[in-house]
Amino acid sequence: DVQMTQSPSSLSASVGDRVTITCRASQNINNYLTWYSQKPGRAPKVLIYAASSLQSGVPSRFSGSGSGTDFTLTINSLQPEDFATYYCQHSYSTLPLTFGPGTTVDLK
Amino acid sequence: QVQLVESGGGVVQPGQSPRLSCAASGFRFREYGMHWVRQAPGKGLEWVAAIWYDGSKKYYGDSVKGRFTISRDNSQNTLYLQMDSLRDDDTAVYYCARDGGSGTKQTYFDNWGQGTLVTVSS
Numbered sequence: 205d206v207q208m209t210q211s212p213s214s215l216s217a218s219v220g221d222r223v224t225i226t227c228r229a230s231q232n233i234n235n236y237l238t239w240y241s242q243k244p245g246r247a248p249k250v251l252i253y254a255a256s257s258l259q260s261g262v263p264s265r266f267s268g269s270g271s272g273t274d275f276t277l278t279i280n281s282l283q284p285e286d287f288a289t290y291y292c293q294h295s296y297s298t299l300p301l302t303f304g305p306g307t308t309v310d311l312k
Numbered sequence: 313q314v315q316l317v318e319s320g321g322g323v324v325q326p327g328q329s330p331r332l333s334c335a336a337s338g339f340r341f342r343e344y345g346m347h348w349v350r351q352a353p354g355k356g357l358e359w360v361a362a363i364w365y366d367g368s369k370k371y372y373g374d375s376v377k378g379r380f381t382i383s384r385d386n387s388q389n390t391l392y393l394q395m396d397s398l399r400d401d402d403t404a405v406y407y408c409a410r411d412g413g414s415g416t417k418q419t420y421f422d423n424w425g426q427g428t429l430v431t432v433s434s
Contacts, residue, residue: 238420240357247407247424248357254418291357295419300373301347301359 206230206294210304216312223279225307227292232272236296239268239277241288242306248291252277279309287311314338314423316408321428328398334391334408334425342366342386345411347421348393350404360406361393365414376402395430403432 207230217223227237235255240248250259252268255275265280279286292304320332332348348360361382362371370382381394391408405427412422 236418238418240421242357247427248421249424250412250420250422253412253420253422259412259422293357293359293420295413299371301362301419303357303359306356 205300206233206296206302208292208294208302208304210290210292210307212307213305214308214310216310217282218312219282219284221282223282223286223309225277225290225292225309227270227275227277227304229273229275229294229296233294233296235271236294237268237270237275238293238295239266240291240293241286242291243288251290253295282309314410316410316423316425318406318408318425318428321406321430323431323433324398325434326398326400326432329394329396330398330430332393332395332406332408332428332430334393336389336391336408336410339410339423341384341389344414345419346382346384346391347409347411348380348382348391349407349409349421349424350402351407351427352401352404355404358404362411362419363391398430398432400432403430405429 209228237255239252242248256268289306289308315337317335347362363382379397383392407427408425409421410423
């Protein structure tokens, strides 16, 4: 199985900050990587797919980069609605499809 | 717009066999692969099962393999998850999700239902 790790597990930030979250895969997954955000009591929402493609309707302050085993989600100018938990997920051909453990972004 | 509505959750006893349903609307259901993803209380996301657009192929996570069965009825735009031999650690919110990468090599979940809570308790 492809194992996914994320760092940090949590971070505190202020509105307007630039936030970076890292995701690492246990093997080369090319660009088969998706990012989601989730607020308490709500379903996850896709932000980035194919490592760097912005999902339709997602604000441009979100961006993704990386390939192979190391990936990054960046939020430029954090907004109040961005306080949430962020998950990466590999979508490589090897099943199962696994998620990272999540990174919680809360208010400093 | 795309809408996915799960039902069938509730409190069930270990060993019972509930069936979850997911009613889809707002898109051509028969053209998309579909998935179930679950989330135990206070925990992260776990992929459970997937089914091809035409139902011809099905895949399962190791923790549910042999106990859960995914199926679909394209004439009714409905996805199902038959859950057999339930255990305490199956307690979770179960989401159905559309495969946004259908037709490509990417597999990701571009639309999710609101989830249905299954609590396994004696």
